[in-house]
Every structure is written in structure tokens, then in C-alpha cells.
Amino acid sequence: MFRYVHTNLIAKDPDKLILFYKKVLHCRSIDEKRDLKGDWVDRLTSLKDSHIKGEHLLLPGYGDDHPTLEIFSYDALKESVAPEINRPGFGHLAFEVADVEMTLSEIIRAGGGTLGEVVTADYPDGVEAVLVYARDPEGNIIELQSWRKKREL
Structure with a gap:
């Protein structure tokens, strides 16, 4: 099996951003909320004592489980660089x-x-x-x- 599953956004205020994507861009909750921490999360992220919270939102126009927009936040966030349309990496x-x-x-x-x-x-x-x-x-x-x-x- 090989399929696209989700895109992840790290948010400063995940509740506000989740509400925005639900209200304005018609994403919907599929009851996949996350509150992740522990040794396996630290090993996966290469961060000590990491704690991730957020939710998966179903993207509009697709089936009932995927693909999703995963909006997460970490307890400790690094300063971010403002996204720009021509910056290498994630664009839009x-x-x-x-x-x-x-x-x-x-x-x-x-x-x-x-x-x-x-x-x-x-x-x-x-x-x-x-x-x-x-x-x-x-x-x-x-x-x-x-x-x-x-x-x-």
C-alpha cells in the first residue's frame, strides 16, 4: 500500500487555527485529536520532553478518513520565519x-x-x-x- 495521508501545520494557537480551517475552508473534524508525549515521541522528533497536541481535520472533497490537515502545536516552539511564496520547502x-x-x-x-x-x-x-x-x-x-x-x- 502507498497513499498520501496528511499535511502537518505547526501552530502557535492550534485551537484558533483549527477553528479557522473548519469555519472558512470547510475542513471537518473526524475525532482524531492528539495529545502525544513519551519516549517514542522524543525519539521520533529528536526533542527532549516533547509534547504535541492538536487535531486531524478532513480536507474538503475527499472520503471520510483521509487525507487530513494535521494542526499540531508543541509546548516549546522555536521562532519561525514568515512563510514566503518563493522560499524553498513547504509553499502553500x-x-x-x-x-x-x-x-x-x-x-x-x-x-x-x-x-x-x-x-x-x-x-x-x-x-x-x-x-x-x-x-x-x-x-x-x-x-x-x-x-x-x-x-x-
Whole structure:
């Protein structure tokens, strides 16, 4: 067996971030909350006395168990570097939505922000995409996208 299971975000305020992803981006709880500590966690993370708490949220548009967005927090957090769209490593989470502008407004009302502008891009076969990058309340980058047939003039 080989399958994609989850993406992990480490949060400063996991409860707030979990609520944001549930409310604004339609992720849902599948009752997979975690409160992890002990020797095996220390060995896995290479951290002494590590303690991890958080929850797995089912990503919208998939089955009843995976893939999930795993939002965790450690008792001891290191200073973070603000995510940037062109920084090597993890870049962004992408969500296909019915209305990019409306979802962006919901993100902003819920404490997130914008990054760049809403754009419309032409793709082959008469398809266009409406796209924007945004930020969740902790600064992680989210891409919103909506696909449709080009409008005839």
C-alpha cells in the first residue's frame, strides 16, 4: 500500500487555527485529536520532553478518513520565519472553491490576510482559472482557485 495521508501545520494557537480551517475552508473534524508525549515521541522528533497536541481535520472533497490537515502545536516552539511564496520547502495549501473573491473575504474576516491580487489566467481548451494567494491567521499561505470555461465575448 502507498497513499498520501496528511499535511502537518505547526501552530502557535492550534485551537484558533483549527477553528479557522473548519469555519472558512470547510475542513471537518473526524475525532482524531492528539495529545502525544513519551519516549517514542522524543525519539521520533529528536526533542527532549516533547509534547504535541492538536487535531486531524478532513480536507474538503475527499472520503471520510483521509487525507487530513494535521494542526499540531508543541509546548516549546522555536521562532519561525514568515512563510514566503518563493522560499524553498513547504509553499502553500491549495483549495478549489466556488467563489474565490467571496472565500478571500471570509479569510480576511476570520483574521487572515491577502498576498498578491486575484487574477484570471487562461489555460488550454477554453478553460480559465481565477486564483489568489492568501494567508491564514498565522501567516501560512493558502491558494484559492476556481476553474471554469472561458466566457465567450
